Amino acid sequence: MSDIVCAECGEPAELKCSACKLVAYCGKEHQKKHWKTHKILCRPFEIAEDPEIGKCLVATRDLKPGDTILAELPVVYGPRPHMVEEGPVPCPGCCRLIIGESSARCEGCDFPICNPDCKGLKDMDKHGHECMILGLRDIRAINGLHEFYRQDVLLALRCLLLQNRQPKKFAQLMEMESHMERRGENTEVYKDIESRVVSYLLDNFFAPLRILEGRSGKQVLQDVSRETIHKICGIIDVNALEINQDAEVSALYPTAYLMEHSCVPNTTHLFENEPNGYKITIKAALHIQSGEHITTMYTHCLWGTQARREHLRETKYFSCKCKRCCDPTELGSYLSALRCIGTDGEPCGGTQLPIDPIDDDTEWACDKCNVKLTNAEVCFLVNGIGEEVDNVQLSNPTVRELDALLNKMLTFLHQNHYHVYAVKHSLIQLYGYQQGYTPSQITDDCLIKKATMCRELLDITRKVDPGNARLPLYLGVILHELYLANWIMIKRKWDRGIKTKVKSVVLMLQESQHCLEQVREVLKNEINTPAGEKLISLIETSTKEFNKFIERNKIDLSAPIKEKAKEDETENEETKENGT
Incomplete structure (x- = not known):
């Protein structure tokens, strides 16, 4: 009989809480029933108040890399703002960029959309509610220009709509830091937001909305004051996370925003795609001791200190x-x-x-x-x-x-x-791709140079991002390119008859195998990103090719390399014989 018992009824259990792994249940019904009691203990952190940084998350138990710290859905999300001049704009229904010559418009508000069948357009939790307000705009008054995507208006409007629809979420939102004391009337950011967002919303949408509300006697939005809109824009600027996966999204999360910044973060996070509501899962990237602050990074890991x-x-x-x-x-x-x-x-x-x-x-x-x-x-x-x-x-x-x-x-x-x-x-x-440097054209010296660069970049990357929290794609590319540099050289040496009895070939084979093993682990959280999917596909192809080569030639890479001077002599002799 199992020693693990259900936290609700005491019967044998195998279903562990996926978040903390500390309790088990005999079934999902008892897990759901016990949640009110367990949720207080489940999360391995507490919200604390720090005199310097304010609210933050502090670990309540030791965490090891890979442990789940938090998983939650956003309070609100919307298309990441795009300047019209910069190219494609996102669809308000699905947040995907509108690529190509699409001239489709939303029937309700006349905004650009990906296609008339986009499901998000009729979803009241996405575009549905806002569509009515956006449709109040007098296109003639602004010369028919769809300048909506030049500002954070859509996400700001979705935040405002929470007032009546989901007041608890709106209260959560308004508790987030806005730094309004740093965004006063004399600042450039205030002036920019005032003209591009606040006045734009008030003049084109909320003014006609108030007229309709007066006629119907029903209030759609309680508070659309300048102060509130400015505060919401501040909250978005300071706390929103950008998601670039199946779409380009900005999202605000109820707890994740409390993580403080560190240029060596101890967590990593991954997002699920739109069907799962862009749920965020935060995991430990490094060992975190009880009492240690839980951190993330709000700038670029590969910038220098002054730039960051x-x-x-x-x-x-x-x-x-x-x-x-x-x-x-x-x-x-x-x-x-x-x-x-x-x-x-x-x-x-x-x-x-x-x-x-x-x-x-x-x-x-x-x-x-x-x-x-x-x-x-x-x-x-x-x-x-x-x-x-x-x-x-x-x-x-x-x-x-x-x-x-x-x-x-x-x-x-x-x-x-x-x-x-x-x-x-x-x-x-x-190196290895461009004309003049393809696998059949690139010189041995260039391959050695490429491999050396890869090793240098690996060393730097691991020092600035020891938990692989911020640079998995950079690291994945480096590991795969190091594999490719070795692989081209290995096949050349093999064709020249310089095989595994030569120490350098064995070392390259072992390093290649190590790169392929490492890169799969490095990219395990990148399966939802377009770049991650593409790189993972390349690595699968490389792995199959490498394994076939090892099996066909019956190479044992687990055997230690023998340190013998005569092997180096053999390599030198065979190199001379083959003119390399």
């Missing part, structure tokens, strides 16, 4: 002081480091690092000589290089163009700098 902190100040209104930001080397990654240019044009070979990285006016000092730079000088240099990198990357560059840019950058930037990382990440994806 500036972005956080502008969008989230705080200055980060996490362990990565406080470390001049960024956890040994040197992602912001410069090469010292020395004096009189003679480089000393040293590395320039900020003396105090969380001081915006810090000096940068060389670790080998006395040369120092001001923060303003560093910003000017890095921003200039960043603009050049962006321009080259957007021009569909060749391998030679990226190689030339990389060599130029390395005069001023550390080999691990985030601008260098970006160019190397692009290069490893061109």
Whole structure:
């Protein structure tokens, strides 16, 4: 008989709570019945009040990587705002981008839609309720321009509609941080929101709505004041999460928004697709001890400290002081480091690092000589290089163009700098693919260079994202490209008769196998993303090819590599014989 018993009736049970795994039930009926009691203990965290950051989530028990911390549906979600000038706009019914020459319009409000049969258009929890208000707009008054998608209007309107439809959700929403004290009337963000969202809603929709409400005696929206709309826009800016999977969505979650920021987050999160309501599941990415704060990341993991902190100040209104930001080397990654240019044009070979990285006016000092730079000088240099990198990357560059840019950058930037990382990440994806560098054309030297870059990028990525919380796609690409670099070289050596008796071939085979094993684990949460699906498909093809090769040649990769000088001699002799 099983020692595990139902928490409700005491009978033997096998159905464990999927969230905490701490209790079991004999069936779903008793699990549902016991939920009122268990939900207090189920979540492995509590909401605490921190004097510096306000409300936050704190672990109430030790958590290991992979443990589920929280799973919840959004309070509200809607299409992620798009500027009309930037291309396709999202459909208000399904949030998918309208691609191509579609001229379909919603019959109720005349807004662009993906097609007239879109189910979301008639769903009252999606477009249904808002459609009536949007249909009040006088198209003639604004020259027929569908400028709706130039602002966060749709999501803001959906938030306002919660007032009467779901008042409890509206109350949850209004408790979220808006930072209105930083978005006052004299700020640029206030003026922008006032003209693009608040006045637009009030003049085109709410003014005619009030006339209708007066005639019918029924109030559709209780509060459409400027103050409330501004606050909702602040809440969206500060707390909304972006989902780019089957559609482009912004969503507000009732508990997840309380996670504080860290540039080394200890959680990862994944979203389910639209049929499951964009449910978010948050899991531990690193070991989290009881009493430790549960964190996420609100900026780009592959930006340097200055860029990350500036972005956080502008969008989230705080200055980060996490362990990565406080470390001049960024956890040994040197992602912001410069090469010292020395004096009189003679480089000393040293590395320039900020003396105090969380001081915006810090000096940068060389670790080998006395040369120092001001923060303003560093910003000017890095921003200039960043603009050049962006321009080259957007021009569909060749391998030679990226190689030339990389060599130029390395005069001023550390080999691990985030601008260098970006160019190397692009290069490893061109080696082996672009004309002149296809598998049959690429030289051995280029393959060795590609593999070396991959290993360098792997080291940096693991240092800045040790829990694989933010960079699974970057890491997945690097691992697969390292496999491909090895694979082309292995097949060449095999064709030349240099086989597993040579140490280098065995090492490449083992590294290739390790890459394929790792990449599947790295991408396990990316199955709902278009990029993830594509990469996983490529990896499955590579894995089949690799396994067939191992089986056909009866190679045992579990055997240890013998460290014998004569093997190296054999390799050298066979290399000479084959002209390699």
